[in-house]
Amino acid sequence: MLTIKQITENTDAVIRGLEKKHFKNAKETIDQVIAFNDKRRSTQSILDNNLSEVNSISKSIGQLMKEGKKEEAETAKSRVAELKEVNKSLQTEMDQAAEDMQNLLYTIPNVPYDEVPEGVGAEDNVVEKMGGMETELPKDALPHWELTKKYDLIDFDLGVKITGAGFPVYKGKGAQLQRALINFFLDEARKAGYLEIMPPTVVNAASGYGTGQLPDKEGQMYHCEVDDLYLIPTAEVPVTNIYRDVILEEKQLPIKNCAYTQCFRREAGSYGKDVRGLNRLHEFSKVELVRIDKPEHSRQSHKEMLDHVEGLLQKLELPYRILRLCGGDMSFTAALCFDFEVYSEAQKRWLEVSSVSNFDTYQANRLKCRYRSGEKKTELCHTLNGSALALPRIVAALLENNQTPEGIRIPKALVPYTGFEMID
Template identity: 60%
Template sequence: MLQVTVLREQTAHVIEGLNKKNYKNAAEEVAALLELDQQRRQLQSEHDELQGRANSIAKEIGVLMKNGEREKAEASKAETSELKQKTKSLAEQLSTVEDQIQQALYKLPNLPHESVPTGRTAEDNEVVLENGEIPKLFDGAQPHWELIQKYDIIDFELGNKISGAGFPVYKGKGARLQRALINFFLDEAIAAGYMEIQPPILVNEASGFGTGQLPDKEGQMYHATEDNLYLIPTAEVPITNIYRDMILPVAQLPVMNTGHTPCFRREAGSWGADVRGLNRLHQFDKVEIVQITLPEKSYEALEQMSLHIQGLLQKLELPYRVLRLCGGDMGFTSALTYDMEVYSTAQGRWLEVSSASNFETYQANRLKLRYKNESGKTQLLHTLNGSALALPRIVAAILENNQTPDGIDMPKVLHSYLGFDRIS
């Protein structure tokens, strides 16, 4: 969540950033919010002034009574009572305006970092680097949705029977491949200094607001209405919310956590060939990495996270590229996002498998996640997270890129995790 002081003191910068994210009516909404802020400050000033007068008169009443000036004391009591009514009314008005400001701030996305390219769609994203050679497949090579049927390792029809479309059942070597990837990703994260967390996969409303999924992505989340709990779209939500309402000692920074969870996304409105098979699911597994850092360290941390994710792709021997997302293609809460995509030779296109983002103070402001600087002043921390990695499209790329006429070779780094080196 943006800070009102930033809107007030850097108005032109805020409007420019919102425009870069293609946020509609940026100037008008910022102006309306600043007007509410002016009302709030005026009401606060009037409230404090009346409260001060009431407190001052209350002190005088005791002196008047002690001196036997009962009539003046009674008049002062009446004045104090009137002032209390006025301060109560002002407090109610102040609460209403503060709530309006809060709701208006929830609607504004984070401001993009200066390095974010201008653009509206994925076509405007900047390719930072490409790595690895795209394999040449034999004639008759198949996309993963054909391969999983051929080798009977993932069953979409069975998942549809049990739950519905987008909930596959992994079987035999397909299930073992899932488990192997999860363990490999977790082991790599732990070796890189991340502490493993196993969080709940249902979160309350406060957690959704804390990391910015609410109210922006409310329609994309599965909602258990009777208990008002949400199934998580990513482990970022519960892991980051561990530190909600905390002041962290500088000596404990950076916080580095990793966790594996299933993830749930309604993906309302998704359809077409681009979401076929494993390309887009309602439930999938993902290993997440999360960092909480000092502000001056956060972009260094983002680069480290990007390199960690790239290292996983290199060990899996998958050709990949790194994109810096443009303003229009970035997430609501992000200041800078790198997407990592692997190339699917059988589909002939790039598949996004990870996003690594720096949220700067946006989430921390919602979470009230802070530290004390050298002068003892409380400051907001920076939060970051990345997929390391999401499984479905990684599985799709492994199956497609490593297929032979006789079977599918598994990446060498997974052999010890799998207990086999080929699906046939």
């Protein structure tokens, strides 16, 4: 959530940033926030003056009674009663203005950094880097949904029977490969200094608001209405909310956490060839990185996270590219975001496998996540997160890009985790 200080001190820059994200009615919305804030402040000023007058008059009543000035004392009592009634009304007005402002702020996305490119959608993203190995597949190369059937690795139809479309059942070496990737990603994160967390996969509404999934992505989250709980779309939500309403000490930063969880997304409106097989699921596995940092160090943290994800893809021997997302393709909460995509040789298309984002103070302001600096003042932290990695499309690319006439080759880095070198 944007801070009032950001909005009032840099109004024009905030509006330009929101327009870069193609946020509709940016100027009108920001003007309305400022109007609510002005109303709140002016009402607070009147209320403070009235409270001061009430205190002053109240102190004088006793003295007036001692001096026998009963009539003046009664007049003073009447004035105090009158002011108290006015103050009740003023308090209601001020609370309403504050609530209206807060609710409006929840609907406003984060402001992108200056280096975020202009653009409307994915076609306007900038390719920052390409890497990995080129693959040569047999002429009769198959997409992963055919390979999983051929080698009995994943049963999509069984998932439909048990739950519905988008909930696959992993079997045999398919399940082993999935587990191997999870352990590989977690071990690599641990080596890089991340503390592993095993959080709940359901959260309350406060957690959803804290990281910005609510109210923006409410329709994309599975909602347990009886208990008013939400299935998590990513481990970012529970792990980042560990630090909600927390004041950290400067020496604790940066905090580096990782977590493996199942993730749940309704993916409403998704259909067609892009959702076949593992390309888009309602339930999937992911290892997530979360960092809490000081503002002056968050860009360095962001770079370290990008390097970490790139290193994973290199060890998996996959062709990849890194995209700097344009304003129109960034998430609601991000100030700067890079996507990693792997190339599916069999599908002849790029598949997104990770987004690594810096949220600046946007999430921290919602969370009230602060740190105490050397001067003993409290300041908002910066939060960052990134997938390291999301498994479905990694599995798809591994199966497709490593198929041979003898079977599917397992990358060397994964063999100690799978216990086998080939799927045949």
